[in-house]
Amino acid sequence: MNDLPLLRVRNLRKSFLSKSGIFKRRRITVYAVDGIDLDIYKGKTYALVGESGCGKSTLARLIMRLVEPTGGSISYRGKNLLSVSAKEMSAIRKSMQIIFQNPYASLDPRMSVREALAEPLKAHGLWNEDEESEKELLHLLGLVGLDEEALDRYPHQFSGGQRQRICIARALALRPEFLVCDEPLSALDLSIQAQILNLLMELQERFGFTYLFITHDLSVVRHIADRVFVMLLGKIVEAGGAEEIFDSPHHPYTHLLLSAVPVLDPRARGRSRLLPVGEIPSPLEIPPGCRFQTRCPFVKDLCKVEEPLLDGNVHAVACHFPLNQKRRTASKRNE
Amino acid sequence: MMQKLISVEGLAVRFFTRKGTVRAVDGVSFDVDDGGIVGLVGESGCGKSATALSIMGLLGPAGETTSGSIRFKGEDLLRLSPKEMRQIRGKEISMVFQEPMNALNPVRSVGEQVAEPLKIHLGLSGGEARLRAIEMLEEVGIPDAASRYDQYPHQFSGGMGQRAMIAMALICEPKLLIADEPTTALDVTIQAQIISLLHSLRERLHMAVLLITHDFGVVAELCDVVNVMYAGVIVEWGNVVDVFDDPLHPYTRGLLRSMPRAKRRQRKLEVIGGAVPSLIELPQGCRFHPRCEYVTKRCFSEEPPVFQLNDDRLVRCWLFEGRMKL
Numbered sequence: 001m002n003d004l005p006l007l008r009v010r011n012l013r014k015s016f017l018s019k020s021g022i023f024k025r026r027r028i029t030v031y032a033v034d035g036i037d038l039d040i041y042k043g044k045t046y047a048l049v050g051e052s053g054c055g056k057s058t059l060a061r062l063i064m065r066l067v068e069p070t071g072g073s074i075s076y077r078g079k080n081l082l083s084v085s086a087k088e089m090s091a092i093r094k095s096m097q098i099i100f101q102n103p104y105a106s107l108d109p110r111m112s113v114r115e116a117l118a119e120p121l122k123a124h125g126l127w128n129e130d131e132e133s134e135k136e137l138l139h140l141l142g143l144v145g146l147d148e149e150a151l152d153r154y155p156h157q158f159s160g161g162q163r164q165r166i167c168i169a170r171a172l173a174l175r176p177e178f179l180v181c182d183e184p185l186s187a188l189d190l191s192i193q194a195q196i197l198n199l200l201m202e203l204q205e206r207f208g209f210t211y212l213f214i215t216h217d218l219s220v221v222r223h224i225a226d227r228v229f230v231m232l233l234g235k236i237v238e239a240g241g242a243e244e245i246f247d248s249p250h251h252p253y254t255h256l257l258l259s260a261v262p263v264l265d266p267r268a269r270g271r272s273r274l275l276p277v278g279e280i281p282s283p284l285e286i287p288p289g290c291r292f293q294t295r296c297p298f299v300k301d302l303c304k305v306e307e308p309l310l311d312g313n314v315h316a317v318a319c320h321f322p323l324n325q326k327r328r329t330a331s332k333r334n335e
Numbered sequence: 336m337m338q339k340l341i342s343v344e345g346l347a348v349r350f351f352t353r354k355g356t357v358r359a360v361d362g363v364s365f366d367v368d369d370g371g372i373v374g375l376v377g378e379s380g381c382g383k384s385a386t387a388l389s390i391m392g393l394l395g396p397a398g399e400t401t402s403g404s405i406r407f408k409g410e411d412l413l414r415l416s417p418k419e420m421r422q423i424r425g426k427e428i429s430m431v432f433q434e435p436m437n438a439l440n441p442v443r444s445v446g447e448q449v450a451e452p453l454k455i456h457l458g459l460s461g462g463e464a465r466l467r468a469i470e471m472l473e474e475v476g477i478p479d480a481a482s483r484y485d486q487y488p489h490q491f492s493g494g495m496g497q498r499a500m501i502a503m504a505l506i507c508e509p510k511l512l513i514a515d516e517p518t519t520a521l522d523v524t525i526q527a528q529i530i531s532l533l534h535s536l537r538e539r540l541h542m543a544v545l546l547i548t549h550d551f552g553v554v555a556e557l558c559d560v561v562n563v564m565y566a567g568v569i570v571e572w573g574n575v576v577d578v579f580d581d582p583l584h585p586y587t588r589g590l591l592r593s594m595p596r597a598k599r600r601q602r603k604l605e606v607i608g609g610a611v612p613s614l615i616e617l618p619q620g621c622r623f624h625p626r627c628e629y630v631t632k633r634c635f636s637e638e639p640p641v642f643q644l645n646d647d648r649l650v651r652c653w654l655f656e657g658r659m660k661l
Contacts, residue, residue: 051522051523051524052522159610159611161610162610189378189379189549189610189611190378190549190551190590190593190594191378191589191590191593191606191607191610191611191626192610193593194593194594194595194604194605194606194607195606195608197595197604198603198604198606201603216522216523218523219594219595219596220595222595223595223596223604224595256524257523257524259527260523260524260526260527261523261552262526262527262530262550262552262553262555262556263552263555263556264551264552264555264579264591264594264596265555265579266554266555266556266558266575266576266579267576268555269555269556275527275528275531276524276525276527276528279492279494279495279525280492280494280522280524280525
């Protein structure tokens, strides 16, 4: 890997205050993101996976500086995003964009596609009311496979897949290099998901984008990711190359997530697999020791007292007793 | 040979909206065998949920079942009076919905809601119903059921809420459970638990399940037989292994091929072009023809009938002309 990461996150934390009780007098601090380190290098695709409530979307928003962190640091191309001037931040923002899950909610219904696409350009002073700018809009639409007609239409006139294309075009308007995709497929119809996934991959090949994919869909992760971060209750519990993680997960939680994914082969139904026991613990009641102890089939005494730290370089795992064997693949067809 | 439990014939459902008439279900026929698990799979707007609601008689004021029959135990459910239907709903046929937190009443305890069908349909007293409901909650895997009986829905997690919904649906030991996207709102780990729960309950209670889903993975894990729906019609029907091994309809083929499989970096996924048509303005001829890679002239003008390939394979596509027509 080359020298400096594009994005470096160190000990990033974000807490929320949760109030409960009749008069909201009981206050509990909840760490949605609880000390996370990430290095993201240019041109690669990273995936952040985990169950709902694990803090993956909060982490994405922290990186985009849409929410303020409680502590830690985020640096982009060596600049600390938490201490740069507003002017510098505005310049950096151009190169970082986010695509959200629900294209029905992330487009203003009263803005035509022309306005929606021009807005980021105007905000950064790159818009002149001339032919050049108009051409730029057509170029953006072309990139995502929409044609000129789309410009004067409104979001409600488009299908979900087309709206997601518009959102992608808007994210591309400022020629970013780093894109966070927060569940970009999950609101879309099945037959449309592959279209959008292909589009994102094509754009990466063409422009050398760096992607951070937030998703719960592990088959998509395996298809696109170079590196995978597995998150559990605000912490990363395993990080490694996508292939290593899928073939030989070291953390029992990762193993469990992988074996819970339905296999597209009815013959594989009888396969032996790890079935998760119990419930996802509430982030309000994180047990001392390992965060996975309540559901871990291999839990030992040590796990209940001492929290394991993320250990390892290329393939890191936070577990006192990591697994170290190849995962038996459920079926040939799925490979 | 298994007995037919429910037999849906030529079912058509319309919704009347300001924009026009929505042909949500447009001539759907299928059977569910006693004790079988049948999947109705398709994308949003294909008519799968409308089919389920029509069977339950829960279409609401905007929707209407305009033709067809639903034979259950020798009777046509569509001809029953609302009163007769109420005696079947929740007792003989019950339903589980996608969002447990929307389906449960937030101001009544979960236990009360699970026990309610026993009082209504079997005339059990409060005390008896309570005991039976606690047993049922245990059976669906809710720990410490006796004390959770008195808790309210907001105190349940999504997975536990869905278990409670299943307990409520199964408490009168229905012959048929209609499960409409029962795992879609849940995490994949919880989904795996619910799938294995449905398998074991089906065995124990000898019930049949009609599973409505958009997720082919869930179909592969759960169903014996699968019906693939597209734009209001069933385009393919078959045994689950056959359909996954050798999908016949271009739509099923395209969908199964477009799903990212484990093979890393095949880079480009195969796709079905275009988008799902509006049910108000359906394309002429075959509903799938604007997106089909095997389209022929005929597909533009003539809607294909159902062709039968063998005893348990049906497909609605001109490519299979010359086989037996149903």
